[in-house]
Amino acid sequence: MPTTDTYNRIMEELASVQLEDLQQMIFHALRRVYPAGLTRAQLIQETAGYTPEPTENLNNNRHDRKNRAAIAAMLDMCIPVMSTSGEAGYRLDVDPEHLAEMVRELEDRRDTLNEKIGAARRTLLKVRELGRNTIPAKIPEKPVQLSIFEVHQ
DSSP states (O other), X not given: OOOOHHHHHHHHHHHTSOOOHHHHHHHHHHHHHTTSEEEHHHHHHHHHSSOOOTTSOGGGOHHHHHHHHHHHHHHHTTOOEEEOSSSSXXXXXXXXXXXXXXXHHHXXXXXXXXXXXXXXXXXXXXXXXXXXXXXXXXXXXXXOOOOHHHHTO
């Protein structure tokens, strides 16, 4: 994405927002490489001062969890930190089309999560009906269908 006066002005406005220390570190690291991004490991290097081993599962890394929580809080404050495609990481992005795509992806995740919630509710009702010690002897050919009234009890 080209760096234009408009994007530069937006970045300056975002830089003036009061953020917590970790959020500031993340924002300034991403701003420094804008319009590129940083991988999760690079962001750990920026915020915690070390590079995780390439074989480390970052999902279990406490610094990565802190970074993700800070980024989620930044998004709540309308700081446009987006996940990068390809390599897992983040970038600042003020392109309306990219932000609209992020909204669509989140809506798709929400729909999938709602389906899982429905399945969990149906399972809960079945366990309540048959008891806690009931384990199916075989997998049913079709998903169990319950009425909306039963699902929301």
